Amino acid sequence: MTVCLTGCAEPSGDFAARLLDWYDQHGRHDLPWQKQVTPYRVWVSEIMLQQTQVGTVIPYFQRFMARFPDVHALASATQDEVLHYWSGLGYYARGRNLHRAAQQLVEQHQGQFPRERPALEALPGIGRSTAAAILALSRGQHEAILDGNVKRVLARHQAVQGWTGEAAVQKHLWMLAENLTPAQRVADYTQAIMDLGATVCTRSRPRCDACPVATDCLARAQGLQSSLPTPRPRREQPLRQVCMLIIQGPEGILLEQRPPTGLWGGLWGFPEVASTDDAAAWCQARLGVDPQECHAMEPFVHTFTHFRLHITPLRMWVQDPAAGVMEGAGRVWYKDTAQAGLGLAAPVARLLKQITQEDGETNGSHGEMRNAG
Template sequence: MTDCLTGCAESPGDFAARLLAWYDRHGRHDLPWQKDVTPYRVWVSEIMLQQTQVGTVIPYFQRFMARFPDVHALAAATQDEVLHHWSGLGYYARGRNLHRAAQQLVDQYQGQFPRQRQALEALPGIGRSTAAAILALSGGQHEAILDGNVKRVLARHRAVQGWTGEAAVQKRLWALAEYLTPAERVADYTQAIMDLGATVCTRGRPRCDACPVADDCLARAQGLQSSLPTPRPRRKQPLRQVCMLIIQGPQGILLEQRPPTGLWGGLWGFPEVASVAEASGWCQAQLGGEPVRHEAMEPFVHTFTHFRLHITPVRVWVQNPAGGVMEAVGRVWYKDTAQAGLGLAAPVTRLLNQITQEDGEINGSHGEMRNAG
């Protein structure tokens, strides 16, 4: 008899059994967050793994755990320090939400993770799938997850048409995820279906010959592996433009802290203007004088999920900025060996490294660089 949900005669237990047998032999068992498993370690790994490959996450996770070994250490840290350890990982709202959620966990739950999915979902940055993953992976609770890898496996196995971001498609996939999640070995099954999507049922060139559930995969039977899941409707990415002022004075390079929300929220970066022509005016208004000289560097494009940012870096040398320039909250003079704990956006780090590599140690004397020797 064909089940009305799965569209096949297969039982959910059969799907899980095949997947678990494959996982026992071929799954990933040595990832850092699979050792000394706690809700905290699972949570941090799940947040880091959003939109980010495992290979990229591993060194960040290890450094993060070394500095913030538990939720109390994370809650007690400053946002600057948290974002510094997040620098380069991207999607910085994840780091800010992680910090805020840690503080709420300490304040409201004495640092303990609630065992109810809805309570976890109420914390900043934790959605339904992440909350379920925390409970399933750390405690074996019967919760279904639906991250990007799982969506791909289920959309192909059941030939679910439509972009997975659509509400109706999401509802269908959630129903499948809940139906197929077994009552036993929930943690292993959860890791197994994620591993299957990450290593076998991949976005490009899925290895169907190695898949434990390929025999009744509808996408494979219909030759739809390359077209499922249905891609997101393409939208032209808008191009924004900005000039970053790399202002170099006697004490180093001027950095400003960005507002707590929005693009690169809470990170440190260069002052920004709309065009190169505004560089001198900005210095006059903010530093109390004209720059000694300025020159534009090679522009480049930094790509975000929804838009591209065309960045024109402008190096600006100043000699004697007004004394009040540093009275503004959220400004520092940066040197390559100082302020090591600041959270910096990737383009800012790139430009600071470029300046150091090309010219040597940052030194603002007379608006020039001194070679480090």
């Protein structure tokens, strides 16, 4: 595999200086995690920003900080509550890992963030680039990062070919990132190169005329801005099918907590069956009653990174379910989407909101929730 196009050259020595000059004038300086900077706040923001746009993250970060202002508050919370504050951000393993890492920081490091990158990388959900970002942005330590924005800037500037997820390409990009990171103003440089990728060297329609390092950008010189970085090889996304049972009884809507790992791990959702044909049998086996009424809602497709999920929601009404249905943990009767502090997958929250809108205020519900068991 060819990593670099013919003519690939080492960046000029003033790359960092040009980038810092641009950052001083045009960079982002008022993001919430840039205020009252601590390793904890940087860490939470970096995890939230993985696969998620800044504009989406800001309100989540602010709510999260208001509830979990430090690592001790996060570590002492329940996973349910953490996932509730994560609901809607997606990629829920990030929230679970954040919670586990906070507990390890308290148990193994007295709530302090290690100053060595390998020790940070040993925590759940923290890779090399995230660990480097924590140290560079919060403490100014000389660490190079390589997130998606940085990969795009470097791949274009040096015309690095090949999908950035391939080992040889990653190794080359890491070498460039390390060579370019200056000894001084490391935090500013780190934010600057991320800002450049986010606001100027964007995925589509990069604004090369506004780029401080455009004069020696090889992609620009060769007209390759639209083709670099090399896209990930396309793979057909399989389509899976599921029927979500929206079971409504006198106490509300039945929700179950999903297993701690896997799809939507630890979140709350509707019982699921393979098809609508299995719905009545599920009610008989689990609730001891037949549904009085069934109503199919509009199916929709929810897209994940590696597959698409075709969801058929089926509303069902039951009376006097067997008492044993609520024995033990893991089930609740859910009545109010606004006040119940549960972590919900995006499709589940969407359907609950839709049902609330369709039904209006029912049974004088004011956020009441009965825990299973």
